[in-house]
Amino acid sequence: MPLSFSHALHECRTANLGQIDARGKVMVSIGAADLWYFKWIDENCGMPERHIGVEYYMPKPENLPGNVEWIVNTAGHMPGVGSGVADILFSGQNIEHLWQDEVAGFLAEAHRVLKPGGLFVADSPNRAITEVYGGAHPEHMVELTPEEAVELFTAAGFDVVSAKGVFLCRDLRTGEILSIETLTDAAPNSTIVRCVNASDHPDASYVWWIQAGRAEREFDASAVKAVIERYWARGWPERLNRLVSNIGKTRTADDGRRFWESDAGEGGALAYGPYAPLKAGRYRATLFVRPLTSPPGPVLGHVDVVVTSEAVVKASRDLTSQDLTVDTWTPVSLEFTLDEMIFGFQIRLFSNGEVALSVERRIELVVMD
Numbered sequence: 001m002p003l004s005f006s007h008a009l010h011e012c013r014t015a016n017l018g019q020i021d022a023r024g025k026v027m028v029s030i031g032a033a034d035l036w037y038f039k040w041i042d043e044n045c046g047m048p049e050r051h052i053g054v055e056y057y058m059p060k061p062e063n064l065p066g067n068v069e070w071i072v073n074t075a076g077h078m079p080g081v082g083s084g085v086a087d088i089l090f091s092g093q094n095i096e097h098l099w100q101d102e103v104a105g106f107l108a109e110a111h112r113v114l115k116p117g118g119l120f121v122a123d124s125p126n127r128a129i130t131e132v133y134g135g136a137h138p139e140h141m142v143e144l145t146p147e148e149a150v151e152l153f154t155a156a157g158f159d160v161v162s163a164k165g166v167f168l169c170r171d172l173r174t175g176e177i178l179s180i181e182t183l184t185d186a187a188p189n190s191t192i193v194r195c196v197n198a199s200d201h202p203d204a205s206y207v208w209w210i211q212a213g214r215a216e217r218e219f220d221a222s223a224v225k226a227v228i229e230r231y232w233a234r235g236w237p238e239r240l241n242r243l244v245s246n247i248g249k250t251r252t253a254d255d256g257r258r259f260w261e262s263d264a265g266e267g268g269a270l271a272y273g274p275y276a277p278l279k280a281g282r283y284r285a286t287l288f289v290r291p292l293t294s295p296p297g298p299v300l301g302h303v304d305v306v307v308t309s310e311a312v313v314k315a316s317r318d319l320t321s322q323d324l325t326v327d328t329w330t331p332v333s334l335e336f337t338l339d340e341m342i343f344g345f346q347i348r349l350f351s352n353g354e355v356a357l358s359v360e361r362r363i364e365l366v367v368m369d
Contacts, residue, residue: 003191005167005180009206012166012195013092013123016209018044020121025087026050028113030075030106031094035061038068041090052086054078076105081113089114091122096143099279100232104224107156114214120158123209124149126202127235129169132177136242138275138309138344142235146202148227149210155223158212165198165205172197172204180206241362243273247351248359257329258361264293267301267353274363278307278338278345282368285347286333292356295321301351305334307342314338319349329360335368 003011023046032038032053041051042065051067056074064070071080075094089110098106110120127143130136144152150160169178171189183191198205247268248260262270271287285305304316314336324330334347351357 003183005183008183008191008195009167012198013207013209014040014044015195016123016164016166017041017090017092020045020088020090020119022046022048022051022088024049026052026085027088027090028052028054028081028086030054030089030091031097032070033058035063038065048088052081054081074102074105076102076109078109078113081109083112084115086113086118087115088119088121091120093124095122095149096124096137096140099141100228103152103228104221107152107224108219108221111157111214111219116214116216118214120153120212120214121210122149122153123166123207126165126205126208127238128203129177129206131238131242133169133180134242134244136239136273136275139277140239141277142232142239144208144231144235146208146210148231149208152224152227152231153210153212155220155227157215157217157219159215160210160212162211163202164209165200165202166207166209167205168194168198168201169206170201170204172201239276240274240365242275243271243361243363245269245271245359250361251358259290259358260361261292261358262351262353262356264356265353267351270301270349270351270357271359271361272346272348274346276345277341277343279341280338282335282337284333284335284366284368286331286364286366287347287349288329288360288362288364289319289324289332289349290329290358291321291324291326292358294326295324295355297321297354299352300324300354300357301349303332303334303347303349305336306344306346306348307338308344311346319351331364 025048027048032055052069054071054073060070073080125143128145130143146163178189202208245260247262247266248270251261252258298321299318301319305314315334347363349359
């Protein structure tokens with residue numbers, strides 16, 4: 001039986017982790033989630049003499065190994081970790097969970113806690129691939145491409161030694177995107193081939209894995225900020241537009257507008273997503289909707305905004321024939337307030353099947369404060 005995608009990805013990451021020798025060294029781990037994490041490190045890297053786990057959101061596990069110190073700090077602010085103490089800093093699947101200001105803070109802290117020449121290791125999903133698949137983790141902010149990550153880490157005072165790929169997702173001959181829903185053991189794109197060939201092709205892989213040395217040069221705050229602003233300006237709008245549809249057929253207009261189209265008599269979720277994090281504040285979210293024929297009734301469906309995996313409703317409205325004009329793209333907006341940062345923001349459009357509808361594959365999100 002072929003491996004599942006998540007299992008294959010974990011095994012590939014484990015293989016890369018196994019190339020790090022932590023025996024007798026001081027290691028800092030960002031986002032050390034639980035006891036399994038320290039076992040994973042010990043079994044694959046060798047046991048560090050001192051292992052500092054930095055974790056803010058998860059409770060401290062009981063029965064930690066004797067070499068482990070649990071520090072309740074965020075990645076962007078680690079006062080509990082001394083300067084120049086670490087031989088190795090590992091940030092596994094972490095940077096994509098950070099807001100703009102937190103990314104800069106994390107890299108400044110990583111540079112501070114590592115010894116000169118210390119090893120900085122980070123891996124993260126590659127936006128050049130994940131944006132093609134769509135869908136999203138509710139706690140992911142903006143994912144970086146390998147090129148962006150190398151530029152960012154260099155600006156932060158690290159000399160990149162290697163940038164590898166983890167699990168190939170594009171055919172190297174044709175450029176065709178490969179399935180992650182169904183893996184195969186048949187050549188030329190078997191699971192084993194994809195695991196092996198990913199290493200030299202981070203741009204075509206699901207995850208990039210970067211190892212860098214902490215250079216003698218100082219952390220360049222202005223250069224780091226400029227890189228973050230550039231990739232955030234590209235990546236955050238893309239992240240917000242990771243919508244999906246249950247009933248819509250994919251269409252592209254002559255002007256390049258991408259949308260879903262449903263038939264009359266077909267009810268259901270025409271658009272929903274992006275299942276993203278949002279900070280506390282007041283927002284206006286807008287979808288762009290077009291009926292293809294005159295509605296026979298007053299109510300065509302409804303639109304709502306929900307948050308968290310429990311789909312807590314923050315705003316809702318009926319979609320009515322008075323809102324829309326045949327063959328005209330009309331903005332349909334909802335305003336809502338968040339009292340705290342949440343994960344899993346979605347705007348959803350449900351058609352009741354009264355009329356054929358189109359909806360653009362994008363949202364417009366405006367901060368009202």
